[in-house]
Amino acid sequence: MKYNRKPDTGTESSKKRKLKTRPLVILIGILFAFNIFWFVGWLMPNKPKQTDEVVASVSGEPITREQWMTAMEKEVGRETLLNLVNDKVMEVAADRYGIKVSDKEVNLEIALIRSVDGRSHSGQDEETMRQKIRSNLILEKVLTKDVVVKDGAIKKQYDENSALYNIQTAYRTAIIVVPTMDEAKQTIEELSKGSSFDVLAKERSMDLASASLGGDIGYINDSTDSIDKAIVKAASGATENSTSEVIELSDGTFAVVRVSEVVKGQSFKFKEVKDHIKRELALEQISQSVSPEAFWEEFDAKWFYGK
Template identity: 80%
Template sequence: MKYNRKPELESINGQKRKLKTKPLILLIGILLAFNIFWFIGWLIPDKSKQTDEEVASVAGKPITREQWMSAMEKEVGRETLLELVNEKVMAVAAEQYGIKVSDKEIDLEIALIRSVDGRSHSGQDEDEMRQKIRSNLILEKVLTKDVVVKDKAIKKQFDENTALYNVLTAYRTAIIVVPTKTDAEQTIDELSKGSSFDVLAKERSTDLASASLGGDIGYINDSTDSIDKKIIETVSDANEGSTSGVIALSDGTYAVIRVSEVVKGQSFKFNEVKDHIKRELALEQLPQTVSPEAFWKEFDAKWFYGN
């Protein structure tokens, strides 16, 4: 019957020959496998080339990526890894003890921190700051979960420190400090032509602490006493995203500032800060300060630097 016949092809000279399907399928499979292996090889980077890659040179002598990465690991590797491990440990602790941290709680902590010490988070972006606060809140909740604090004590703490919970408007500020008025005018001119504030701060600012952070001095407000009063006056009238003119400072130097964010002030009611106050009073009852490392053994934390 016709449908049982094997496939046939017409040859050039009119003769018929059978089509051999198995060798053809095998050949296609080999070619397909070759292409897959080639694609995988193309995706996987050549580590030897990566480590030998030149990232800089001095007097014709190269600095390789491997040297660069090794130097960074020695400089900040231990501290960075420590933060990552502690964040993971606290995340596991939260899951283990059924502890939750809401965005509203983090917002409250940020507001209170800004009102007391806005410079504590200078150089950090919003996500980094929130993650650190989240981990710290988990730690505090784990440590204080069994500590008893009476409502009367919490209310007394609130009544005696109401000013702490009336948060002033804060301004995320960056600064470039230069020796002369001419230097400040030149800085403003370059900024108007599109130069980066961060880069100019690192290159020119004589305030070394902020210069290394691109001029960032964190959040300041009307009560910040560690900042020149002229800067406070200037930011109080500034809009978000604005850059100032020349500011004459009390020590004889000059400054140009940029306000990247304005956080409106707010007053917190007792019920909004009750849990925060309770944790603070509970922590005062603990015999000693405890860090996330105290939980490493409990949650089987291991790292590159050993015990």
């Protein structure tokens, strides 16, 4: 590198410059070499180590992470991806058509669903449930945006079904059902020592539908008639994160009931549910049901599974 137009290698100043720049050149060289090694290492795949990782074994025979992930993709992969694509399609549709969905609207839908069918969202976490409802609201608003419904019809629907909009207190409930009193008492004892309710429900509950969900049977209230009355009675009036004593069911089995959440009842005035009722009446005028997949072509949606 030339610092002067005239060579002056013998001067004191040029020696000082060389002394100052030499460490910098060495440092740059080291960094350059390190980057090359890092880049080469990055190019060399280490995925075989990850996919060959043993996640379980039976009689010494390993089950690898690759086998596990492949099985999960076959079992739930398609449905999970379908939900993700549909949620995205609905968000794009909302932007395209200028549709808004507020948290207040989602809260209203959740309250109404819990009052009618508390089991419809059993096993789902709050975020998943809210996203599903939001996507459904967008779909309904897109489908009904041009449907005319008269105010008189909306008010009549409200007056004739006012009980639907007076929501009772709901209890998020889980159960463990066992055949004998002794097993129920043993379950209570294990829970008192810190055992997981979810795990025990999956291991021993006779109610297979809820057992796979850690005992969750969704939201129930005093008027729930699809659940054994003893369970409804045990849940009603319970506090959050409380577990019942052993209760006997109508079929002679025994159960332990846990309430994880209490949603206070509320009443909705006409103006609060007017848009909801209008949308419901508008949907009745649509001759066929429509799913988010109907919008895939419009919004150029593609996925791993093809058409």
